[in-house]
Amino acid sequence: MDAAEVRDRAGALPRESGVYLFERAVDDQRRVLYVGKAVDLRSRVRSYADPRSERIAKMVDRADGVDFAVTDTETQALLLEANLIKRHRPPYNVRLKDDKSYPLVQLTDHAVPRIEVTRDPDDGATVYGPFTDKGRVETVVKALRETYGLRGCSDHKYRNRDRPCLDYEMGICTAPCTGEISEADYAEDAESVRRYFEGETGVLADPLRREMEAAAQAQEFERAANLRDKLGAVEALHGEGDTAVSDSATHQSTDVLGAAVEGETAIVARLHAEGGKLVERDRHTLAAPDGEGTAGVYRAFIPQYYAERELPDRILCAEDPADPDIESWLEREGVTLSVPGAGREATLVDLALKNARQRGRSDDEAGRLADALGIDRPTRIEGFDVSHAQGRSVVGSNVAFVDGSPEKSDYRRKKLTERNDDYANMRELVRWRALRAVEGRDDRPDPDLLLIDGGDGQLGAARDALAETGWDVPVAALAKDGELVITAERVYDWDDDAPQLHLLQRVRDEAHRFAVQYHQTLRDDVSTALDDVPGVGPATRKRLLRRFGSVAGVRAASREELTALDGIGERTAETIQTRLG
Structure with a gap:
């Protein structure tokens, strides 16, 4: 829509509070591009005739309609906006994405529970965390297993054992699978592990300290040093949890929010306190609101996060969100919102800010990649690869990574023209993605970087497709030969342990896996x-x-190789060789 169309459509809207939705027709459906709230719908939508940022201007240009819903109060509009953003996932909104990159520790829901470090806990499991240091958590879990002997094996392996496994011989499992310990005694050990994670550090620290002192007295200094390091990890895991909320808030639940903005990405760290103790910590990723600073981050985060969750008694922020609608809503719900200036509460806010700013450290892969390539921080990277068998069953993959993790709901795959030409195949694949984006037929956000699996030829083909369609997105290629990163300007030969290279390798390898998987499916069906x-x-x-990879491979296989496969006997192998000649 141009400015005149925006003003015309705004003129038909009521002067009441509510939400508005910019939409576009995509494949006979209405795709929501942006959701907003307003005290005066007509006035607010009319302001989009003169967009406040390049990103919003692009959204308005792609939209071909505006829908709306009237609400009784501004507070209702606030909550409806948050729920519509979650439901429609509009590409131009600041959308909250839970950060799932932090490890958890689970005790499974089993008569003989398994202890495990995981990012995807089982249903019914008792879960502790999330924790920010994976290495420290693994050290603590190993120390717990060495002290209390909890199993780490899968339920399948547990059910099917007739003798203890190597973990028993190594002293990190008491082998309940074969009755080396009774279930009742095992349950007592599991309860000790639970007590540790619930804050009773001495359950593990005390036996480690005694063992360390004994090793030192026996002049086993290397062993004593190892035990000292374990003890440090055990005590440090609960270090932040010792920070107390003010005495007056001991019986209240408190959320402490800290926000940090780096380029186009914002991070909100949330610390949750119950009974005066920190019991939970997590981080969440948003796109940074245009020109609104960290106050705008809080304005976007608070309604989206709490719209479908139980509100705490108090919320502490490092900065006032400066939004009367949010303040009115929280006040009606009995929630106190404050910005502490000093004391223990200010210390907690500082801790939340420290957690939010962790992404700015030197181990930030996306930040390192941006610095190395001279581009904006690539929060969203899309990878492309092509797979075929001598020009048959040609397929392309398009995978997406957000903040360094795969966004599998945004994976796409495509059948391509059957030809034995890797460059033409890559050109067709990238052109397909670019054309859909330019025409507004792709419901995914535009990426910050395209990564091509291949060398200079594949990169050139991708750049041709971008030039042809007018899609302006940075593009690079990662060649398997030497793991060289290639751009239009130069070739990069980074160290094997470079964080930015590891990020690109994950994207490249996933694009390759997804392409091969699809190709295999098609080839098996032909x-x-x-x-x-x-x-x-x-x-x-x-x-x-x-x-064997193909019919030709089967034809070249020996009788012994054929009969080595399940379901193929001598007679079938002979028939295969006779028929295939």
Whole structure:
């Protein structure tokens, strides 16, 4: 829409509070591009005739309609906006994304629970964390297993053992699977582990300290040093949890929020206190609101995060969100919002800010990549790869990584023209993605960087596609030969342990895996000469093609190689060799 269209559509809106939705028709459906709230819908939407940022200007240009909903109060508009953003995931809104990159510790819901460091806990498990230092957590879990002998094996392995495994021999499991310890005694050990994670540090620290002192007296200094390091990790894991909320708030629940902005990305760290003790900590990622600073981050975060969660009694922020709607809503819900200036509460806010700013450290892969390539911080990276078998079953993959983690809901794959031309195939794949983005037919946000699996030829093909469609996105290639990173300007040969290289390798490898997986599926579904071989059904055909790669590979296989596969006997192997010649 141009400015005149925006003013025309705004003129038809009421002068009441509510929410508005900029939309676009995509494949016979209405795609929501942006959701906003307003005290006066007509006035607010009219302001988009003169967009306040390049990103919003692009949104308005792509939109072809405006929908709206009237609410009774500004508070209702605030909550409706937050819920609509979560439901529609509009690409131009500041959307809250839970940061799932931090490890947890789980005790599984089992009569003989397993202890495990995980990022994806089982249903029903008792979960502790999240923790910010994975190495420290793993050290603590190992120390717990050495002290209390909790198992780390899967339930399947636990059920099917007839003798203790190597963990028992190493002294890190008491082997409840074979009755080396009773379930009742094991339950007592599991309870001790729970007590440690619930704050009773001495459950683990005391036996480690005694063992360390004994090793030192025996002049086993290397062992004593190792135990000292373990003890440090055990005590440090609860270090932040010792920070207390003010005495007056002992019986209240408190959330402490700290926000940091780096380029186009914002991080909010949340510390949650119950009974005067910190019991939970997490971090969340948002796109940084245009020109609104950290106050704008709090304005975006608070309604989205708490709209579907239980509110605490108090919220402490490092800066006032300066939003009367948020303040009115929280006041009606009985929540106190404050910005402490000194004392213990200010110390907590400083701690939250420190957690939020961790992303700015030197181990920030995306930040290092931005510095190395001279581009804006690539929060969203999309990877591309092509897979085929001598020009047959040609497919392309398009994967997405956000903040260094795969965003699998945004993965796409495409059948391509059957030809044995890697450059033409890559050009077609990137052109397909670019054209959909330019025409507004792709419901995903534009990436900050495209990564091509290949060398200079594949990069050139991708750049041709971008130039043809007019899609302005930075692009680089990662060649397997030497792990060189190639851009239009130069070739980078980074050290093997460079964080920015590791990020690109993860994206490249995932694009390759996704392409090969799709290609394998198509290849298994196509008709082959194996279809006419008696005794070779669909399952056997798949096993043959996966083992030998193609019909030609099956034809070249020896009798011994064929019979080594499950389901293929001497007679079937002979028939295969006879029919394939």
